[in-house]
Amino acid sequence: MNPPRPYTTSTAFLEALAEAGVRYVFANLGSDHPGLVEAYARARADGRADTFPELIICPHESVAFSAAQGYAQVSGEPQAVIVHVECGTQNIGGMLHNAAKGRVPVLVFAGASPFTQEGELPGSRNEFIQWIQDVHDQRGIVRGYTKYDNEIRTGHNVKQLVHRAMQIARSEPAGPVYLVGAREVMEAEVPPQSPDPARFTPIAPAALAPDVVAGIADALAEARDPVVVTSYLGRDPEAVPALVELCELLAVPVIESVPMRLNFPADHPLHWGFQWNTQEPNPLLAAADVVLVLGSDVPWIPLSNRPHADARLFVVDIDPLKEQMPLWHVPAERFARADGRTAVTQLTGYLRGRELDAGAIADRYARATAEHERQQRELAAREQPDGGTITVEYLMACVREAIDDDTLVLSEAISGYQPVGQHLRRSRPGSLIGSGGGSLGWYAGAAIGAKLAEPERTVVSIVGDGTYLFGVPSSAQWVARRYQAPSLTIILDNRGWKSPKLSTLGVHPEGVAAEHDDFNVSFEPEADLPGIAAAAGGAWGRTVRDPDELKGALTEALDAVRSGRSAVLSVHLPPV
Template sequence: MPEYTTSTAFLEALGEAGVRYLFANLGSDHPGLIEAYALARAQGRADRFPEIVICPHESVALSAAQGYAQVTGEPQAVVVHVDCGTQNVGGMLHNAAKARIPVLLFAGASPVTQEGELPGGRNEFIHWIQDVHDQRGIVRGYTKYDNEIRTGHNVKQLVHRALQIARSSPAGPVYLVGAREVMEQVLDSRPGVPLPAVEPAVLAPSTVRHIAKALTTAKKPVVVTSYAGRDPLAVPELVRLCEQLAIPVLESVPTYVNFPASNPLHAGYQWNTREPNPVLAEADMVLVLGSDVPWIPVSNRPAADARVFVVDIDPLKEQMPLWQVPAELFACADLRAALGQLADAVATSEIDAELVATRRAAAVAGYERQGVERSLAETALPDEITPEYLVSCVREAITEDTIVLSEAITGFQVVNEHLRRSVPGTLLGSGGGSLGWHAGAAIGVKLAAPDSLVVSLVGDGTYLFGVPSSAQWVARRYGAPSLTVIIDNQGWKAPKQSTLAVHPTGAAARNDDFGVSFAPSADLPGIAMAAGGAWGRTVADPAELPVLLKDAVEMVRSGRGAVLAVRCEPV
C-alpha cells in the first residue's frame, strides 16, 4: 500500500502554504485524496493537511472559501468533481474573480488509461462520459492561472506557484486539474517551498505630488470608492486623508465598510442611481480609489470639466471588455499604501483653511439632513414591514462588531443607508453578480471569526439561490451558526425594475406581467429547520419583529443557526 502519493504531496503543499480549510465536494476522481486523508488520520498526522469540510453542493464550498478569505486575506482550497463540479461552481467562481478574492480550486480529470495500465485508470462508466475536450477552458475567463498536474514530482511547485499568483494583487482564483493516475503516483516525500505574494506597489513620488496638488487646490473634491475597505487598515488612512481637507466620500456599489458611516464626511451610497448624484455632479475633482463602477454614465456622472484621477489595484480592468472612466491619471497601487502616501503629502502642503472649513460645514449640514430623512423612513407602520424599518430593527439587534453579509440586491441601498456600519471589516458583499454567495460565505466567515456574530441580510430569491439545504447542513456539522434575515417580498424585484427602466410603458408594465412572482409562497425558514436543525420563523407584524430578532440573535449566540423570513410588500 503506497503511503506517499501525488495526492499526499498536494495536500501537504496546501498545509505548507498555510491553507486552513479544504472545502470539498468529493467524486470518483478523488480516491487518492480520500486515501491520503484516511492514512494521515490513522497515523495521527492529519494536522499537516488542511481540515476538510464536506459540502454537499459546490457553490456552498466555493463561497465558503471566499468568505474565509474575505475576513483573513488568506486563500483557501476547494475540491470539486471533474467537469460537472467545475461547472457547478460557476456563479460563485464569477463572484470570487470579480471580487478579486484568492481561492485555489482543484478538480480531478477523467482517467487517461482504460486497460489497467496504471493505478487509478478507468473502471466506471462515468469516466468516459465526463471526459471533455477542454476542462480548464470552462473556467479560464475567471481565473488568474490554470494548469494540469502531469506528474507528482513537481506538484508542490505547481501548488505554491498557483497560491502565489492567487495571493498577489490583484488577487483572484486559480485552477488546477489532475487525472486519477497522476494523483495516485507513488513519490518520495520532500518538502515544498511556499512562495510569498508579490509585495504591494506604491505610488511614484511624482504621482503623489500630482494628486496631492489636485486635492489641495480643488474647490469641491470628492472621493469615490467601492472596495478600499477590503483591507481594513486602509480605512483609517482614507479617514486621515479626507479629514485634512474635509473631502466628502461617496461609496459606489460598496462591498465593504470603506469609510465610517458615523463620519460627517460620509456623503452616502449609490447603486443603480437613476438621477445625478449632487455630490458627484458638483465636484471639480474626483479621486476614484478602488472602484469598478464609480458611477452609471448614462444617468449619473461627474461634470465634463471635472478632473478625474484613478488609483486602484486594477486600474485597467482588463477582465472587463467595455470599461472607460475619463481620467487624466491612472495609477496602480496598493490602496492602503497609496492613501498613506497621499495623506502624508497633504499634511505638508499649503492648505486654504477657510475653504476647508466651508467644505466641512457643508458636509456636516448635508450629513445631518440625510440622517433626519433616513430616521423618518424608519418609522414603523401599523400593518406593514418596510425594508427601512426592517434594517433599522436589525441594526438595533446587533452590535457594532457583528459581521454582516449583504446580498439584498434591490435592497442594497436600503441596507447600507440604514445599517450604518462604521467598523472596518463588519460589512461584506459578494463583489460579483451571481446570487447565493451569502449561504456558503457565512460558513467561511464564521470559521475565520468564530467569536463573531455573523448575520446575512438577503432577498428571498437570493436565499433560494444559496442552496440553503446544503449550506445549513454544513453550518450545523461544522459548528458555524449564523443568522439569516430574509427580506421576503415573494418574488424577484430586480428583473421587474430592469424591465421598467427599459420599457416603462410597455406591455409588461401595462399588464403587470413580469414573471417574477414566487406565489404560492414557500416556507423559507422551514428549509433550514429541516436540513440544519435551525431555529426558524416567518413574521409579518411590525410589532413582533424586534422581539423575534432578539430571539434569533440569542439562538445563534447559543450555537444554533437561525433564519427569520420577514414579509414585506410583495413584488
C-alpha cells in the same frame, strides 16, 4: 511490523496546501478523488491528520466555493476547494465569478477523467461515468475567471505548482486559481518534497510614483469641492482609517458606489451616502470639481449619473483599467496602479508637508457635515412601518439596534442593497462584506467560511428571498450544523424577484409589462423558507408579518445563534 505507507502525489498535494497556509479544504468528493480520500485516511490512521488541512464536506459545490471565499474575505488567507471533474467545475461557475470580480484568492482543485482504460496504472478507468466526463478542455471552462490554471502531470513537482498557484492567487489583483489532476497522477508514488513556502510570497504592494502623488494631492488640495468615490478599498480593513485620515486632513467627502465592503464609516460627517443603480443624477457628485476614484469598478453609471464634464478625474486602483472588462471607461486625466492603503498613505504624507488653506478646509468640512446630517435626518424619517406593513427601512433600523459594532454583516440584498447600506450604517472596518460579483447565493457558504475564520463573532446575512434559494440553503444549513458554524439569515421576503421588474421598468417605463403589471416575477405560492433550514440543519426559523413582532423575533433569532444554533428569519415586505 507494517510496511511504510506509500507517499503519493495526493499526499504531497495536501501537504503543500497546509504549507501554504490553507486551514480548510471545502470538498465535494467524486470518483476522481480516491487518492485524496486515501491520503486523508492514512494520515488519520498514522496520527498525522494535522499535516493536512481540515476537510469540510459540502453536499453542493457552490456552498463549498463560497465558504472558501467567505473565509478568505474575513481572514485574508486563501482556502482550497475540491470539486468533481468538469461537472463539479461547472457547478461552481457563479461563485467563481464572484471571487474573480471581487478579487478574492481561492484555490480550486478538480480531478480529471483517468487517461488509461485497461488497468495500465493505478487509478485507471473503472466506472462508466469516466468516459462521459472526459471533455476536450476542462480548464477552458474556468479560464475566463481564473488568474492561473494548470494540470498536475507528475507528482515530482506538485508542491511547486501549488505554491506557485497560491502566490499568483494572493498577488494583487487577487483572484481564484485552478488546478486539475487525473487519478493516475494523484495515485502515483513520488519522493517527498520540501520546497520553501517563503520563496513564494505574493507581490509586494504597489505604490504611486512621486509625480503622481504630487499631481493628485495638489488637485485635491486646490479643489473647492473634491470628492472620493470608492467601492472596495475596504478589502483591506486597515485602509479605512488611512482614508479617514486623508479625508479629514482636507475635508473631502466620500461617496460609496456599489460598495462590496465597508470603505468609510457611515456615521462619519464626511460620509455622503451610497449609490447603486442610481437612475437620477447625484447632485453631490455632479457638483464636484475634482473626483478621486479610489478602488471602484463602477464609480457611477454614465447614462444617468456622472460627474460634471469639467471635473478633473483621477483613478487609483489595483486594477485601474479593468483589463477583464471588455467595455469600461472613466475619462480620467491620470490612471495609476497602486495598493489603496499605500496610495492613501502617500497622499496624506505629501499633504502634511504642503501648505494648506485652513479656511477653505474648515468651510468645506462645515458644508459636508451639514449635508451628512441632512441625509441622516431624511433617512431616519423613513424608519417606520407603513401601517401594518414592514418596510426595508424599518427592518434595517431594527437590525441596527439588535446587533453590535463587532457583528459581521453579509449583504446580498440585491434590489435592497441601497436601503440596507443606508439604514444599517455600519462603521467598523471589516464589519460588512458583499459577494464582489453578481451571482446570487454567495451568502450561504460565505457565512460558514466567515464563522470558521472568526468563531467568536456573530455573523448575520441579509438576503432577498430569491437569493436565499440560490444559496442552496438545504446544503448550506447542513454544513453549518455539522461544523458548528451558526449564523443568522434575515430574508427580505417580498415573494418574488424584484430586480427583473426594476430592470424592465428601467427600459420600458410605460411598456405593456408596466401597464398590466405582467413581469413574471412572483414566487407564489409562497415556500416555507425558514422551514428549509429547520429541516436540513435543525435551525431556528420563523416568518414575521407584523411590525409589532419584529424586534422580539430578532432577539430570539440572535439568542439562538449565540447559543450555537443557526437561525432564519423571513420578514414579509410588500409583495413584488
